[in-house]
Amino acid sequence: MTVLVEAKDVRKSFETLAVLKGVSFRLDKGETLVVMGGSGSGKTVLLRIIDGLLRPDGGAVMLFDQHIERLSEEAMLPVRRRLGYVFQGAALFDSLTVEENVAFPLREHTDLSAREIHERVIHFLSLVGLDEKVLPQLPAELSGGMRKRVGIARALIGQPDVLLFDEPTAGLDPTNSKLVGELISELGSEVCDTAIVVTHDLELAKTVADRVAVLIEGRFATIGRLDDVLGSRDPAVQAFLSGEAR
Ligand SMILES: Nc1ncnc2c1ncn2[C@@H]1O[C@H](COP(=O)(O)OP(=O)(O)OP(=O)(O)O)[C@@H](O)[C@H]1O
Ligand SMILES: [Mg+2]
Structure with a gap:
């Protein structure tokens, strides 16, 4: 397996607000990881750290086997070009x-x-x-x-070698959400096969995820196949998922 993205114990605070308290995962080539979590849980902050737009306070981020957490903005540019970032709200x-x-x-x-x-x-x-x-x-x-x-x-x-999607279905009606989910799946088999998809849309996770992580209280409370995550006995994960399924 080729690991394209790796995060080890990534931490990030804003003044007194600890947003990420130790996030770790690996993303293999060919894989789509869905990151779920409530509003304000730090999903966008995590994507921005992976894209080198924000620096973590601690921990390590490797893209394509290269540590990026201390790279200068200039040295980051060629690495960032290997990522495609679909911003929350499209940001055109x-x-x-x-x-x-x-x-x-x-x-x-x-x-x-x-x-x-x-x-x-x-x-x-x-x-x-x-x-x-x-x-x-x-x-x-x-x-x-x-x-x-x-x-x-x-x-x-x-x-890009890796696509980063921030809430690609937010604000869309169910029909368009489904179409965007199908599009992301098709891109996976045809154009760019490795992605991180941040969402709180469980239907989207079902359509595109190889693995799902749930970000709660600054950490991945669980990460694994969707069925395993849905069956998690962690009360915080269950509370999050039942809130989303409402
Ligand atoms: N540049 C910043 N300065 C200060 N606080 C920030 C900054 N960026 C994010 N935060 C705070 O970090 C927390 C996590 O923000 P983030 O945008 O990552 O949430 P999110 O999980 O993407 O939420 P949503 O689902 O609403 O998009 C929030 O409390 C936010 O106010
Ligand atoms: Mg966000």
């Missing part, structure tokens, strides 16, 4: 068109020609189920589901 640039949003990573980090970039944008939009008609549109003109897809296309265009 409101004043840029769909084409400019999706092209952004290539314009910033490559010297590909405008024509090559245009072709790649069309290709990656088609992978997420969007056609050329959306190219000149602004994010505000799209439905929530379409905005999520554009965010996914932007994360894919750098051809």
Whole structure:
């Protein structure tokens, strides 16, 4: 097995608030890990630490066998380019068109020609189920589901080794949530086979997870196959899951 991401006893506090108190896991190539946890439990903080956008206070984070917790911002850039981050709420640039949003990573980090970039944008939009008609549109003109897809296309265009999804179905109706879940599964078999998906959507976890972790009180209370997590005897895990299933 090739381990692509490894966290060892990762800790992070903000002033007096201890958010992560010792998170450890390994993500193998080909695997999708779903991280569940209540609002404010630290899921986004964990993704930002993995992406090198936040530094942990303690513990270690390895991406592709390289320690990142002490890397300079400059040294982090080539490592971060191997990750595709689908931000919570899509986080598109409101004043840029769909084409400019999706092209952004290539314009910033490559010297590909405008024509090559245009072709790649069309290709990656088609992978997420969007056609050329959306190219000149602004994010505000799209439905929530379409905005999520554009965010996914932007994360894919750098051809990352690992995708990080933050709440990819939040704010979507059940039909669009299901479609985004199916899209993530398809990407797994066709485009990028390794992912961390942060969500509190149990249906999404059922669709995409190889393993599930539940973040409670700053630690993974459990991590394993979905069936094992659903059958966990830990009262805190059961309380979280029954809250989500309501
Ligand atoms: N930069 C920051 N400065 C101070 N506190 C922060 C910062 N980032 C996050 N926090 C705090 O850390 C805690 C965890 O935040 P985080 O955004 O990771 O939660 P989450 O699990 O992603 O929640 P949600 O499901 O609502 O997105 C929250 O209490 C938040 O207020
Ligand atoms: Mg969050």
